[in-house]
Amino acid sequence: xxxxxxxxxxxxxxxxxxxxxxxxxxxxxxxxxxxxxxxxxxxxxxxxxxxxxxxxxxxxxxxxxxxxxxxxxxxxxxxxxxxxxxxxxxxxxxxxxxxxxxxxxxxxxxxxxxxxxxxxxxxxxxxxxxxxxxxxxxxxxxxxxxxxxxxxxxxxxxxxxxxxxxxxxxxxxxxxxxxxxxxxxxxxxxxxxxxxxxxxxxxxxxxxxxxxxxxxxxxxxxxxxxxxxxxxxxxxxxxxxxxxxxxxxxxxxxxxxxxxxxx
Amino acid sequence: xxxxxxxxxxxxxxxxxxxxxxxxxxxxxxxxxxxxxxxxxxxxxxxxxxxxxxxxxxxxxxxxxxxxxxxxxxxxxxxxxxxxxxxxxxxxxxxxxxxxxxxxxxxxxxxxxxxxxxxxxxxxxxxxxxxxxxxxxxxxxxxxxxxxxxxxxxxxxxxxxxxxxxxxxxxxxxxxxxxxxxxxxxxxxxxxxxxxxxxxxxxxxxxxxxxxxxxxxxxxxxxxxxxxxxxxxxxxxxxxxxxxxxxxxxxxx
Ligand SMILES: Nc1ncnc2c1ncn2[C@@H]1O[C@H](COP(=O)(O)OP(=O)(O)OP(=O)(O)O)[C@@H](O)[C@H]1O
Ligand SMILES: [Mg+2]
Numbered sequence: 001x002x003x004x005x006x007x008x009x010x011x012x013x014x015x016x017x018x019x020x021x022x023x024x025x026x027x028x029x030x031x032x033x034x035x036x037x038x039x040x041x042x043x044x045x046x047x048x049x050x051x052x053x054x055x056x057x058x059x060x061x062x063x064x065x066x067x068x069x070x071x072x073x074x075x076x077x078x079x080x081x082x083x084x085x086x087x088x089x090x091x092x093x094x095x096x097x098x099x100x101x102x103x104x105x106x107x108x109x110x111x112x113x114x115x116x117x118x119x120x121x122x123x124x125x126x127x128x129x130x131x132x133x134x135x136x137x138x139x140x141x142x143x144x145x146x147x148x149x150x151x152x153x154x155x156x157x158x159x160x161x162x163x164x165x166x167x168x169x170x171x172x173x174x175x176x177x178x179x180x181x182x183x184x185x186x187x188x189x190x191x192x193x194x195x196x197x198x199x200x201x202x203x204x205x206x207x208x209x210x211x212x213x214x215x216x217x218x219x220x221x222x223x224x225x226x227x228x229x230x231x232x233x234x235x236x237x238x239x240x241x242x243x244x245x246x247x248x249x250x251x252x253x254x255x256x257x258x259x260x261x262x263x
Numbered sequence: 264x265x266x267x268x269x270x271x272x273x274x275x276x277x278x279x280x281x282x283x284x285x286x287x288x289x290x291x292x293x294x295x296x297x298x299x300x301x302x303x304x305x306x307x308x309x310x311x312x313x314x315x316x317x318x319x320x321x322x323x324x325x326x327x328x329x330x331x332x333x334x335x336x337x338x339x340x341x342x343x344x345x346x347x348x349x350x351x352x353x354x355x356x357x358x359x360x361x362x363x364x365x366x367x368x369x370x371x372x373x374x375x376x377x378x379x380x381x382x383x384x385x386x387x388x389x390x391x392x393x394x395x396x397x398x399x400x401x402x403x404x405x406x407x408x409x410x411x412x413x414x415x416x417x418x419x420x421x422x423x424x425x426x427x428x429x430x431x432x433x434x435x436x437x438x439x440x441x442x443x444x445x446x447x448x449x450x451x452x453x454x455x456x457x458x459x460x461x462x463x464x465x466x467x468x469x470x471x472x473x474x475x476x477x478x479x480x481x482x483x484x485x486x487x488x489x490x491x492x493x494x495x496x497x498x499x500x501x502x503x504x505x506x507x508x509x510x511x512x513x514x515x516x
Contacts, residue, residue: 130361137321137355138375139347 029143029221033151036144043149050153058107058114058161065106066165070094070172073102078181087181091188092195094173095166099196099204103165104158105252108211111158112244116219119150120240123223124233132224147224151216158212159205166204199263207255214251215244274299274432274467275320280329282315282491289315290491292329297486302458302468304478306513307488313471316488317434320469321353322346334431351379354425354433358440360417362409368395368420369405375427394423398453415446422453433457435470439477447474451481475516479503487513 077090123146126132135142177183222240226232273296282290289312297303305313318324319331322338331338336349362371372391376382382390395405398419409417418438425433435454439447458468472478478485485502487495487510495507505511 126364129359129364130357131363133323134355134357134361134363136323137350137353138378139350140378141347 025225026221029147029224030217032143033147033217033220036141037148037152039144043145046145046149047152047156050149051157053118054111054115054153054157055161057118058110058157059164061110061114062107062161062165063168065110066098066103066169067172069102069106070098070169070174071176073097073169074173074176074181078177087183088187088191090177090181090183091170091174092191095170095192096196096200098166098169099200101204101252101256103162103169104204104207104211105248107158107162107165107208108215108248108252109245111154111161111212112215112219112248113241115154115157116215116240116244117237119216119219120222120226120236121233123147123220124226124236125230127224127226128229128232142224147216147220150220151213154212154216154219155209156212158208158215162204162208166201203259203263206259207252210251210255211248214247218244218247272299273297274334274465275469276330276332277319278330278332280319280331281327282312282319282324283327288491290319290326293493295486295493295496297467297469298484299467300462300465301483302455302470302481303484303486304470304472304482305486305488306472306475306478308473310490311488312491313488314436317436317469317471320432320434321350321355351428352431354428354430356418356421356425356433356435356438358437359414360409360421362417362420362424364409367406367408368400368412368416368423371409371420372423372427375424379428390427391423394426395420397457398423398426399449414441415450418442418450419453422450422457426457429461431465432467432469435468437471437473439472439474447477451477455481475513 073094074090077086077093081089123132126146132142132146135145174185174188177188178185219240222236222243226236275297277293277295280290280293281288293316305316307313315324319326320333320338322331322341325339330340333349334352338346338349341349362368363374366374369391372394373387376387376390392402392405395402400416400419400423404412404416409420412420433454438454439450442450454468454470458466470478470482479499479502482499484496484498486493487502487507489509495502495505495510497505502510503514505514
């Protein structure tokens with residue numbers, strides 16, 4: 001009986017230790033990547049390559065997700081609030097919700113799925129085939145060469161993609177509102193300037209940048225900690241997606257309450 | 264007993280070197296040197312600690328105790344940036360070549376030149392093509408990706424990349440694993456030719472292997488390791504005559 005509890009407690013202890021070790025190495029990774037971000041040489045070519053790669057990889061899904069989100073949103077508001085005549089509010093409501101929440105969060109989920117996964121897969125497979133050792137042996141810091149351009153790339157791509165999401169999504173809602181629901185196009189856009197403030201757009205862009213950083217650091221970290229062949233790469237890729245998405249959703253809550261105070 | 268303290272004779276020296284990973288002790292109090300200008304093979308069964316020793320030479324991991332001295336530098340006592348700089352003395356060929364899979368053969372070999380020299384595009388092209396030529400890679404294969412090359416070709420490209428910065432010490436981790444017997448000899452010939460071409464400047468080749476036949480044919484010195492200890496460190500002729508039962512067993516394979 002005692003032995004049973006002892007074993008449980010030992011197991012618990014090990015789990016806690018593993019968790020702390022994991023946290024320790026993640027912190028270590030974070031600090032190192034920050035250090036190497038500010039240390040020359042600055043690899044602009046790699047950074048541009050990454051921005052291009054990320055845009056290329058997610059733009060189509062962003063278009064698809066954003067236009068349908070905008071369209072659905074317009075219909076839902078119209079149907080939901082039909083009793084009180086809300087036609088003039090549909091446009092601004094969509095725009096505000098998109099700018100503050102939907103654009104950064106949904107873009108974050110798409111980018112975590114597409115690019116966070118790609119980061120972990122690329123770096124992970126380089127790890128198991130000793131390509132990272134090869135970089136290090138040549139005297140090149142693999143964090144600087146592989147992680148920094150991806151993290152910065154995600155921080156730059158995310159607000160751009162999120163802005164595209166906002167514009168396309170609003171466009172989608174406009175098509176539904178004006179063409180399908182027959183709302184006067186002037187009415188549809190009119191109240192935006194009254195109701196929407198620049199701070200709302202800023203909120204979305206700040207969120208997108210933070211999400212970009214988080215997706216980047218999680219994706220690259222999962223890549224670097226890959227061990228043990230192709231299976232390990234698959235596992236790391238999976239972890240990058242899962243943790244990337246969870247982090248976006250959880251951090252969104254805290255960012256929202258924080259930004260509400262300062263913007 | 265060899266006097267290992269002389270840096271004129273040895274390009275790599277180990278002083279009271281021990282390495283543990285956590286509780287597990289992998290290397291026990293090593294004291295020996297690797298001869299400058301010679302081909303030394305580190306031989307031993309799987310798990311003997313050969314790769315660990317190689318990583319210590321490169322400063323990729325740190326010793327638990329003792330020192331690793333390469334040329335005139337204590338590699339485990341210098342800072343990270345200095346170490347990165349110092350690594351240019353090494354060329355390394357990995358077990359499976361470890362070519363960058365996003366770059367062609369040409370760009371793989373050009374990589375260290377672009378990173379560390381101020382050579383013009385013309386000069387880089389000339390140097391890369393001559394390196395690839397000397398390792399037997401055709402122009403046509405130079406512009407292919409590693410995924411489109413055979414294992415033997417990848418190793419040649421890996422060798423060319425390792426040689427790009429004219430290193431003083433060349434390390435090979437099981438350079439012929441996964442190759443057929445004929446290609447194995449081609450790669451060994453290539454390593455020996457490379458060595459001979461650079462011998463005059465004290466070029467040192469360190470090969471990790473468990474291929475006893477090739478080792479006897481191509482090395483000048485053999486370090487035989489077992490369970491983290493050096494059992495024997497001899498020139499090839501003396502090695503063949505060794506009375507050590509473990510080595511006899513290995514020789515009779
Ligand atoms: N990073 C590490 N953490 C823990 N143990 C390790 C680590 N690296 C190596 N070891 C252990 O050290 C021992 C020696 O490993 P090493 O890779 O040096 O052997 P080797 O002689 O190169 O073997 P092989 O011929 O199989 O490549 C093995 O038991 C291995 O499990
Ligand atoms: Mg090994």
